[in-house]
Amino acid sequence: MDTGFWGRLERPIIGLAPMDGVTDAAYRLMTARHGKPSLFITEFVNVEGLARGAIKILRHLMYDESERYVVAQIYGVEPESFYKVALLVCELGFDGIDINMGCPADKIARRGSGAGLIRTPETAKALIRITKQAVSDWANGKTMEEAGIRPKIIREVKKFRDERRKNSDERRETRKINSSLVTRHSDVTRNLIPISVKTRIGYDRVIVDEWIKYLLEVSLAAISLHGRTFKQLYSGAADWEMIASAARLCKGTGTLLLGNGDIRSMEDAHAKIKSYDLDGVLVGRGTLGNPWFFVGKTPTPKEMAQAAIEHSELFEKLYPDSPFFPMRKHLAWYLKGFPGAKDLRVRLMQTNSAKEVKKLLSHEKDSGG
Ligand SMILES: Cc1cc2nc3c(=O)[nH]c(=O)nc-3n(C[C@H](O)[C@H](O)[C@H](O)COP(=O)(O)O)c2cc1C
Incomplete structure (x- = not known):
């Protein structure tokens, strides 16, 4: 099986888990600048919405070289929409496609997508197959127009691609990057990109072995497994013994197994990979407020203040049409553990621009920290 970039990743694999409303382009760029995980996965993107022309969703597929x-994560339940969006993801130059089969949001699972797919393995397999078909058709030259993607979406995708091409040309000029990598990515050669699945150990009870065996029938490049059921949401502790059981089933099949759930440090990540004999892990909440997580660094208060400002500026630059309030939760995370920061935190929660954040934090940033 051709596992694409997954096969080229250095081991062990320690990636950033997708978190809707958190790991947007600004968060991922902060992490890329300071941390460098093995891979990034976008927030999940609804295929039905995008296939019907909901242009706003496209901003979740914005990324930096x-x-x-970088892998695009998609979710939904309609095969035709999976086909169109998988083809579009290929056009955007992503390194892989991940299908979400683990989201515990009630309204998503009740419609049969996200974790709901654990209950309908035949549908899950059909969606993987149609996604593979789209990737293969795209590699053989199928265009977005031929796939019936809405013209306004095609226009936006082309704009994004042109923008990226321009940026990488500029980068090459200014930094004298003479890399075939840049050419390959900006021009998007029609390679088959790998498909992976991110899921949970069961729906209302643990059925990990049964479920993983189903998934292995459609030869995926990788499976990321959160050690909780749908019913558990985020309660209790992730069950790493069940993750280890899934890893044993994947051994020798060509499908990689990444564990996920409750990892709080790089030492913890390495220890879990070793103890449970895994190809790697994904880390989500452990990275909140720490873009240095993946280099194992504990930043000083001064560095935290700098990061809060840098992140706010990136957020404004990348989302010029968005209000500022989605940024505030990140500011609270940056300030966790800041000495005597209660009053500062209260004031940061009322900010409406990077400029205001900078003004409030300039003292912290300049202090010895
Ligand atoms: C706010 C939030 C949003 C999430 N959004 C997604 C998502 O879009 N796609 C996905 O596969 N998982 C999503 N997850 C699940 C995480 O990727 C991960 O599986 C879970 O948080 C457990 O890992 P952790 O303990 O390292 O955070 C989300 C989790 C949180 C807390």
Whole structure:
């Protein structure tokens, strides 16, 4: 099986887990600048919405070259929409496609997508197959127009691609990057990109072995497994013994197994990979407020203040049409553990621009920290 970039990743694999409303382009760029995980996965993107022309969703598929390897995560339940969006993801130059089969949001699972797919393995397999078909058709030259993607979406995708091409040309000029990598990515050669799945150990009870065996029938490049059921949401502790059981089933099949759940440090990540004999892990909440997580660094308060400002500026630059309030939760995370920061935190929670954040934090940033 051709596992694409997954086969080229250095081991062990320690990637950033997708978190809707958190790991947007600004968060991922902060992490790419300071941390460098093995791979990034976008927030999940609804295929039905995008296939019907909801242009706003496209912003979740914005990424920077420095994130490579970067994977687009998609979810839904309609095969035709999976086909169209998988083809579009190929056009955007992603390194892989991940299908979400683990989201515990009630309204998503009840419609049969996300974790709901654990209950309908035949549908899950059909969606993987149609996604593979789209990737293969695209590699053989199928265009977005031929796939019936809405013209306004095609226009936006082309704009994004042109923008990226321009940026990498500029980068090459200014930094004298003479790399075939840049050419390959900006021009998007029609390679088959690998498909992976991110899921949970069961729906209302643990059925990990049964479920993983189903998934292995459609030869995926990788499976990321959160050690909780749908019913558990985020309660209790992730069950790493069940993750280890899934890893044993994947051994020798060509499908990689990444564990996920409750990892709080790089030491913890390495220890879990070793103890449970895994190809790697994904880390989500452990990275909140720490873009240095993946280099194992504990930043000083001064560095935290600098990061909060840098992140706010990136957020404004990348989302010029968005209000500022989605940024505030990140500011709170940056300030966790800041000495005597209660009053500062209260004031940061009322900010409406990077400029205001900078003004409030300039003292912290300049202090010895
Ligand atoms: C706010 C939030 C949003 C999430 N959004 C997604 C998502 O879009 N796609 C996905 O596969 N998992 C999503 N997850 C699940 C995480 O990727 C991960 O599986 C889970 O948080 C457990 O890992 P952790 O303990 O390292 O955070 C989300 C989790 C959180 C907390």
